[in-house]
Amino acid sequence: MTNEQVIRSFFETVRSGKDPDQAPHYMANEVLAHQINGENRVTVHRTPQNYADHVREMIDxxxxxxxxxxEVISQDPKVYxxxxxxxxxxxxxxxxxxxxxxxxxxxxxxxxxxxxxIVEYWIQIDRLGILEQLKRNQM
Known part of the structure; x- marks a missing residue:
């Protein structure tokens, strides 16, 4: 299986929320999760279990x-x-x-x-866009 295939399967199975408990199949025992936020860059140490819990929090x-x-772009050993x-x-x-x-x-x-x-990832989320939607929806 190629790295791109692993990531596509990870998204389809785990990140999608279909079966978060399959995270150990795709992730190392400890993963460095770099959260790239303009105001506060943070690196979180994720385990497959706490990643699965994170997905369940999104479902909640x-x-x-x-x-x-x-879009998926693969250039081993990294996949965007x-x-x-x-x-x-x-x-x-x-x-x-x-x-x-x-x-x-x-x-x-x-x-x-x-x-x-997966041993490491760098993630960027349009957090301001989410907060703007939440604010607008409260009106």
Missing amino acids: AFGTFQLTVE VRWQQRGTHIGEYEGYAPTGKEIIELASAVYRLEECK
């Missing part, structure tokens, strides 16, 4: 969301993915009470793999 906040991979996630705001998120309205997340990440497992 946005229901069974729709994840659409819009850009996606769109659409869900319904059904649970508290960032201090905002549920509105029952659609929320769209635009994001991208570069995944680095070793031996067909």
